[in-house]
Amino acid sequence: MFRNQYDTDVTTWSPTGRLFQVEYAMEAVKQGSAAIGLRSRSHVVLASVNKAQSELSSHQRKIFKVDDHIGVAIAGLTADGRVLSRYMRSESINHSFTYESPLPVGRLVVRLADKAQVCTQRSWKRPYGVGLLVGGLDESGAHLYYNCPSGNYFEYQAFAIGSRSQAAKTYLERRFKSFNESSREDLIKDAILAIRETLQGETLKSSLCTVSVLGVDEPFHFLDQESIQKVIDTFEKVPEEEEDGGEAEAEAAAAPAEQGGAGDQDVAPMEM
Amino acid sequence: MTKQHANWSPYDNNGGTCVAIAGSDYCVIAADTRMSTGYSILSRDYSKIHNCKADKAVLSSSGFQADVKALQKVLKSRHLVYQHQHNKQMSCPAMAQLLSNTLYFKRFFPYYAFNVLGGLDEEGKGCVFTYDAVGSYEKVGYSAQGSGSTLIMPFLDNQLKSPSPLLLPAQDAITPLSEPEAVDLVKTVFASATERDIYTGDKLEIMILKADGIRTEVMELRKTLSECWQHTLSIVLIRISTLGSLCYLELCLKFSCVVNRFSFSYL
Numbered sequence: 001m002f003r004n005q006y007d008t009d010v011t012t013w014s015p016t017g018r019l020f021q022v023e024y025a026m027e028a029v030k031q032g033s034a035a036i037g038l039r040s041r042s043h044v045v046l047a048s049v050n051k052a053q054s055e056l057s058s059h060q061r062k063i064f065k066v067d068d069h070i071g072v073a074i075a076g077l078t079a080d081g082r083v084l085s086r087y088m089r090s091e092s093i094n095h096s097f098t099y100e101s102p103l104p105v106g107r108l109v110v111r112l113a114d115k116a117q118v119c120t121q122r123s124w125k126r127p128y129g130v131g132l133l134v135g136g137l138d139e140s141g142a143h144l145y146y147n148c149p150s151g152n153y154f155e156y157q158a159f160a161i162g163s164r165s166q167a168a169k170t171y172l173e174r175r176f177k178s179f180n181e182s183s184r185e186d187l188i189k190d191a192i193l194a195i196r197e198t199l200q201g202e203t204l205k206s207s208l209c210t211v212s213v214l215g216v217d218e219p220f221h222f223l224d225q226e227s228i229q230k231v232i233d234t235f236e237k238v239p240e241e242e243e244d245g246g247e248a249e250a251e252a253a254a255a256p257a258e259q260g261g262a263g264d265q266d267v268a269p270m271e272m
Numbered sequence: 273m274t275k276q277h278a279n280w281s282p283y284d285n286n287g288g289t290c291v292a293i294a295g296s297d298y299c300v301i302a303a304d305t306r307m308s309t310g311y312s313i314l315s316r317d318y319s320k321i322h323n324c325k326a327d328k329a330v331l332s333s334s335g336f337q338a339d340v341k342a343l344q345k346v347l348k349s350r351h352l353v354y355q356h357q358h359n360k361q362m363s364c365p366a367m368a369q370l371l372s373n374t375l376y377f378k379r380f381f382p383y384y385a386f387n388v389l390g391g392l393d394e395e396g397k398g399c400v401f402t403y404d405a406v407g408s409y410e411k412v413g414y415s416a417q418g419s420g421s422t423l424i425m426p427f428l429d430n431q432l433k434s435p436s437p438l439l440l441p442a443q444d445a446i447t448p449l450s451e452p453e454a455v456d457l458v459k460t461v462f463a464s465a466t467e468r469d470i471y472t473g474d475k476l477e478i479m480i481l482k483a484d485g486i487r488t489e490v491m492e493l494r495k496t497l498s499e500c501w502q503h504t505l506s507i508v509l510i511r512i513s514t515l516g517s518l519c520y521l522e523l524c525l526k527f528s529c530v531v532n533r534f535s536f537s538y539l
Contacts, residue, residue, distance in 0.1 A: 065356070089356050093349050 025149035028129035032075035034162035034198040037133040039144040040182045043215035044135035046073040047191040067092040068219035070136035075162035077129035105136035109145040117151030167197040287471030289420030290332035292390035294398030301390040305475040316474040326362040329391035334418030336384035364391030368401040375407030386417040420465035420472040
């Protein structure tokens with residue numbers, strides 16, 4: 001889309017019935033690095049690509065725990081994402097306090113969507129520039145939702161957002177029908193493979209991605225680097241063997257030794 | 273006609289007693305399980321202990337249990353917020369300060385809760401914090417709160433020899449007792465308090481916190497006001513009824529003989 005005279009205010013409609021500011025906000029989501037979510041009947045996996053501003057800095061945290069049973073992955077303006085995560089955490093805690101039971105995921109995404117909609121109808125505000133993949137487990141099962149800056153939300157079996165997410169989406173489209181019955185391990189493997197698609201050529205290392213899992217009897221938590229590297233090793237060897245086998249295997253063996261201590265210490269110590 | 277005064281109170285006292293003792297590497301928190309109102313018992317199995325899940329901090333509160341429940345919920349939510357912000361659990365001293373602030377927040381409509389917070393501090397040593405209803409708190413080596421506290425506290429003072437906080441250099445308030453000795457002391461102290469305090473009894477719930485985890489013990493306490501006397505009285509009554517009226521006469525005679533002997537000696 002090109003610049004036009006109807007895109008200055010979020011409260012200005014175009015003659016064709018579009019709110020350009022809202023659409024531009026959705027473009028911001030595509031600027032962020034990739035985030036992927038998949039769900040089975042009993043588990044939800046959220047994964048993201050660790051992108052650092054420069055070689056000198058640490059990477060930004062893109063996946064947040066909202067509660068034991070809800071996690072969120074963001075893409076776009078991370079500052080907006082951080083603020084919305086804090087809102088979700090507060091909603092979850094208040095619900096637990098009042099009703100002594102975990103907040104159903106569907107209710108949370110509606111509140112998030114309503115909050116986003118407010119920003120599309122006030123002249124003194126701007127839309128949130130972040131897309132949220134909300135994954136959670138409640139009485140009605142496992143769910144994965146995508147919340148747009150526009151205030152819309154959709155439920156997905158699997159989805160990818162951010163830059164080069166189309167490659168991941170293509171991969172997921174091929175496989176999504178089997179996800180419902182997938183085991184936890186297969187789901188994690190598929191998430192990491194989807195991440196690999198977004199890297200488009202770069203070798204996949206456990207330091208490049210963050211993976212989180214939640215499920216029945218399993219509160220939300222991040223997988224440590226060793227576990228991720230183990231999963232990577234199960235499929236990374238296959239393409240390597242076609243090249244110079246021994247060399248590649250040595251590389252893969254050296255990689256876990258390097259990343260052993262990295263983990264969460266790489267992430268900037270933000271408030272969340 | 274005298275003026276009618278308001279007779280509704282937002283508070284009620286559900287009774288009960290809470291005790292905590294700090295050791296060099298453990299902490300014992302105990303409370304009875306009786307919940308009462310006035311002279312009636314509401315429950316014989318109500319727990320006054322709340323595990324804050326904050327890196328070994330356990331809160332035990334007596335007083336008005338509705339306020340206690342509300343206080344526990346507030347602390348739980350505040351702890352979750354802390355975990356989100358700091359990416360770690362609250363330490364026991366941090367929880368102690370939070371509890372104090374939470375109580376003072378309601379300075380002009382207090383939580384009717386008499387709290388004892390027990391746990392392990394950052395060095396792994398036992399610590400006990402004792403509170404009043406509006407949040408004034410102090411780190412101590414041991415404490416008792418609730419209806420039986422006046423019976424228990426002097427005994428703990430005697431046994432645990434806590435040095436005066438006015439002494440210099442400042443001495444540790446931690447007891448040198450071992451963990452089994454401390455648990456035994458707690459059981460003894462509750463058994464005695466149950467004898468004379470009507471609001472304490474039924475069961476005793478003990479939580480022992482150590483670096484490797486939390487252990488819970490439950491001990492039975494006296495359930496009624498006069499369990500012992502009822503027992504002996506029932507035996508005497510049975511004896512009398514089985515032996516029949518002859519024995520009763522015999523008894524009377526024997527008694528009168530004794531009386532006679534006595535009166536003879538006086539004469």
